[in-house]
Amino acid sequence: MQSGNFKQSFSEQLNLTDSNAVRLWYAVVLAALVALPFVASPYLTGFFTTVLFTLVGVLGLNVLTGFTGLVSLGHVAFLVLGGYAYAITTVRFGLHPLLAFGLAGVVPAVAGLVVGIPSLRLKGLYLAITTLAFTFIVYSLILAGGDFTGSGRGLMVPRPVIFGIDFSSERALYWLCLALTLATLLGVLNIRRSRLGRAFMAIRDNDQAAVAMGISLTKYKLLAFVISSFLTGISGALMVLFINFANVEGFPFLLSIEAVAILIVGGIGSVLGTVIGTIFIISLPEVSTQLLGAVSAAFGWQLNSVALEIKGILYGCAIVGFLMLDPRGLVGLWIDLKRLWTSRPMRY
Structure with a gap:
């Protein structure tokens, strides 16, 4: 039985995994994702497309909140800016879609730099309110x-x-969406393992100790905002393409709550938790819709009008439930299951 895992060179430290079995599983999952549209219905394909572009945006928020510890309740503003930057670039100016995707990231990144300046003096609830106010602006x-x-x-x-x-x-x-999500996932994983990511997490854990170690709070907090808003803007562009329409009503404030719920339910600061949490939270409305339809058919009730309210209730219950039962989120449960599996021969 493997008793330890020691890195003997810097290149080994940079590898995402040194397990051939894990690499095989990654290849199988990737092949399944690529082949999914050939076997899935259009509805299921659309559902997974929603999961993918949502994951891009939540990974961006995870860089800011999960890695750096800066709380944002108005991240939907960067989603809106990304979507409209793409729409205006292609519709009003007729520019190439690749340039539009670039601007969909750059415009929110510049806005993130502006919003990030108050973060140098604000923390916690005060910073969250600042980002919330930026959304209404x-x-x-x-x-x-x-x-x-x-x-x-x-x-x-x-x-x-x-x-x-x-x-x-x-x-x-x-x-x-799959290609951009994979690129984002690899980028965030490498940020987390890099000097930049270690500086982010040092600020999150104790900013005064980070300053004592020579980490510039100004530089790294602003970088966190820029990277986070850039990724969120790309997610907004993909969302606009998915619905073929850019409208303020298509970006409700509930999307910010949804992103925070994904981080909490999945596991704040964990990339794997972000993936699991995104699938879980995006699936909640679908499951509730099916249940409401079954109840309506069985009892003759008209519950379609309260579907949005029930969606918000589910998000709230998921957040409170995981905060009370296991603050580590779904990734914590996954780690516990792995430990049970690996230690199973030793429990008898």
Whole structure:
């Protein structure tokens, strides 16, 4: 039985895994994800597309809140800016979709830099309120933008053609979201293992001790905001492509609560927890919708009007439940199950 795992070189330390079995599982999961649109229904393909572009945005929030410890309740603002940056670039200016994707990340990143400046003096609830206020500022600016932003009417956003590949079909859009999600996942994993990630976590654990070790709070807090808002903006662009429409009403404040719920339920600061939490939280409304439909059919009740309220209740119950029962989230339960499995021969 393996009793220890010791790294003997720097290159070994940089490897994501040194287990051939884990690499095999990664290859199997990747192959299954690539092949999924061939065997899944359009509805299921759309569901997994939603999971993928949501995961990109929540990974961005995890860099800010999970790695650096800076709480944001207004991250939907960067989602809106990313979506509208893509829509305006392609619809109003007719620029190439790749350039639009770049601006969908750069515009929120610049806004994140502006919002991040108060974070140098604010913490906890005060910082969360600042990001929340920024959300309403973004909403107001877009609604006041007239024909340029579409105001309250919004903008129709066609799906792109990149290097001769047409992403108008649900299957092609799923693969685009999958490619960007994998790139984001690898990027965040490498950030976490890098000097940058270690500085983020030092600030999260004790910012005064981080300063004593020579870590610049100004530099790394602003970097956390820029990276987080960039990834969230890309998620907003993918969301706009998925629904073919950019409108303020398509980005409700509940999305910010959903992102926080994913982090708490999955496990704050854990990349694996973010993946598990995203699948869990996105599945909650689908499961509740099926249950409401079954109850309505069985008893003749009309419950469709309260579906949104029930969705919010489920998010709240999930957050409170995991905070009370296991603050580590789903990733903590996963770790416990792994330990039970590996120690099983020793329990008899």
